[in-house]
Amino acid sequence: MDGLLTFLGTGTSMGVPTLGCDCAVCASTDPRDRRLRPSVLLRWQEQVGGRERVVVRERIVIIDTGPDFREQALRNGLTRVDAVFYTHSHADHILGMDDLRPLSFAVFREGGPIPLYAAPETAEALERIYDYTFSPRATYPTRARVELRPLAERTAVHGVEFLRVPVQHGEMQIAGFRFGRAAYLTDVSAIPESSFALLEGLDNLIVSALRHQPHPSHATVEQAVGWARRIGARQTWLTHIAHELGHEETNRMLPDGIQLAYDGLSLPINLGAAN
Numbered sequence: 443m444d445g446l447l448t449f450l451g452t453g454t455s456m457g458v459p460t461l462g463c464d465c466a467v468c469a470s471t472d473p474r475d476r477r478l479r480p481s482v483l484l485r486w487q488e489q490v491g492g493r494e495r496v497v498v499r500e501r502i503v504i505i506d507t508g509p510d511f512r513e514q515a516l517r518n519g520l521t522r523v524d525a526v527f528y529t530h531s532h533a534d535h536i537l538g539m540d541d542l543r544p545l546s547f548a549v550f551r552e553g554g555p556i557p558l559y560a561a562p563e564t565a566e567a568l569e570r571i572y573d574y575t576f577s578p579r580a581t582y583p584t585r586a587r588v589e590l591r592p593l594a595e596r597t598a599v600h601g602v603e604f605l606r607v608p609v610q611h612g613e614m615q616i617a618g619f620r621f622g623r624a625a626y627l628t629d630v631s632a633i634p635e636s637s638f639a640l641l642e643g644l645d646n647l648i649v650s651a652l653r654h655q656p657h658p659s660h661a662t663v664e665q666a667v668g669w670a671r672r673i674g675a676r677q678t679w680l681t682h683i684a685h686e687l688g689h690e691e692t693n694r695m696l697p698d699g700i701q702l703a704y705d706g707l708s709l710p711i712n713l714g715a716a717n
């Protein structure tokens with residue numbers, strides 16, 4: 443089965459342009475230098491029903507709902523979301539959750555809240571921030587119809603399996619995801635040895651690379667290139683990019699098979715069994 447992955451945002455937590463900055467990248471007119479907060483969307487066609495009447499349903503999964511989620515949904519014509527996977531609880535990855543509301547009402551009418559898959563620490567942050575949504579006492583009538591679910595090692599969503607790939611983000615252990623022959627690892631500062639085994643046989647690896655200078659909780663371009671070489675995906679895409687990296691000039695110096703991603707870029711993904 444084939445899917446299509448779209449980068450909803452490829453910027454770091456502050457976005458690019460960064461507020462108050464007039465550097466060459468922030469002032470660039472190249473649309474690929476404008477980066478919303480990091481998130482991806484995966485869509486595929488699910489065949490539902492028996493032999494006589496097969497109905498094809500479009501399925502859409504989002505990884506992270508950052509503060510730009512509403513704008514990203516508008517740009518990409520999103521009319522439904524079947525599930526959300528969360529990597530971790532930092533603001534640039536969760537603060538758009540409330541904008542699932544209108545989409546959740548439609549799904550609710552189809553028969554269920556939107557499942558949000560999150561590790562305990564992320565679920566606690568969501569429950570704290572969106573108390574009016576998740577509290578058992580919540581009575582806010584137009585709250586999002588969403589349901590927190592524990593993040594398992596493997597989660598099947600309408601025929602596609604999402605494999606949790608643990609990665610290190612500074613002191614935190616957070617979640618990356620593998621689906622078919624692609625993986626999305628954002629906010630990475632280190633990849634545990636055991637996670638490399640989950641990343642064999644990839645066509646597309648998406649991994650974060652902040653800038654060239656070291657940062658305590660994010661990989662540099664050089665570190666990400668090192669992992670990309672070891673993992674050996676056919677193509678590696680860098681994301682969660684700060685304003686130190688201009689699109690054109692950075693791509694010119696990157697080795698073959700490794701490129702910066704940009705907002706709106708779409709890639710066909712083979713969604714056959716993960717491994």
Ligand SMILES: [Zn+2]
Pocket residue numbers: 454455480532534535629682
């Ligand atoms: Zn981040």
Ligand SMILES: [Zn+2]
Pocket residue numbers: 530532611629
């Ligand atoms: Zn983070």
